[in-house]
Amino acid sequence: MQLALFIIFGLLAVAGAVNFLLQRHPINSALSLVVVMMSLAVLYWSLGAEFLAAAQVIVYSGAIMVLFVFVVMLLNAGEEERTHGSRAAYIAGFPGAAAIFCLLSFVFLTNGKAFGSTDLTSHLTHAVNNIAEISQVLFKDLLLPFEVTSILILVAILGAVVLARKEQ
Amino acid sequence: MSATVPISAYLVLAAVLFSIGVASFLIKRNIITIFMSIELMLNAVNLTFVAFAHMWHQITGQIFVFFVMVVAAAEAAVGLAIIIAIFRTRQTLNVDQINLLKN
Structure with a gap:
């Protein structure tokens, strides 16, 4: 159950984040960010944080993202165009982000034994x-x-x- | 029967989301999308907090996430107001054209 929830909603969160990165129109990016936040709410719930799951849905995807969508529509933001500066950011951005990801996951995976694993059932029977x-x-x-x-x-x-x- | 998920899997997922947030912060040119990628990074850090709170069976991490959410809401309100003010004066959302302090 826990594993299935993690796989389904973790993949959904990553897919939403990648879609957020690839979309050129701000409203599409905002909607895929809502997908990320909703699946993160399910992950919070699977970690035993029910209050935060509700607050994530209400505050983040309910209030903050609605504010973002309002501003996108108010300013009539269109598709962004590629410029010289953005090409320099492509050269620096992807390797930098990949380096951060490699460093973080190296630390997490080498210390993975010490972190242990989640067990929702014991958490819930703990009452x-x-x-x-x-x-x-x-x-x-x-x-x-x-x-x-x-x-x-x-x-x-x-x-x-x-x-x-x-x-x- | 009940398969458990290692905490490090949650942490790696948070690292993936954070790195995507960093990449989109650097790559995107629209100021609203850049602001949204900051929210994505905050969400990734929140997931780390919740995972560690679960690991230690402590409620403090969840309290911290609550305060991060409050500050993110305040930050979003002020930041979007600043974006509206910038759009009023410069008539653009492209960060390459908002370079008044550059020269």
Whole structure:
């Protein structure tokens, strides 16, 4: 079950990310990013993080990507054209990203034994409610940081309104 | 019966997503798409946090992901407002033509 979920949604996430990279139109890139985020939500759930799976769907693919799609449509963004600068980025971009990927996966795979493996069944029979646990930490131990994030959101709202306002 | 997935498989998947995010950040020329690839990288890092939280049976990693989500939402709102302001003044979304500070 866990293995099947991982294979299906991991492949879906990678396919969505590759499609995001290859599409030239911003709206197609945005929609394939939604696919990546939804499959990541399923992976969070398979790792025993139900609250984060719901928050991923609601916040990321619900709020942030809708904002992106709104801006793409508002600015009437068309297909991007190839320029000289982008060709230089092709030469530097693919080897750099491949080097980062090789380094990370080398570290992860050589230490793979130490990481162990997931076991959803034991996690669920443990009968720990994920949301109850998170709210205990979030509203008791980390109450001050949680309140500070509300101020951060307020400042972000004000900043967005001020920046996007038409200048007189 | 119940086949388990090694944690390193989740980490390698996160590395794949992060590398694709880096590549598209460098290759894309549209400023909105560049901004979206930052979101892709943040998602990859979130997956790493959740995998490690599961590995250690600690809830702290999930709390961290929650705060990353909050900051990403605030960042998306402000960044898109900046993109709208840039489009108003420069009438373009191509980052090669937004080079006021270059010369």
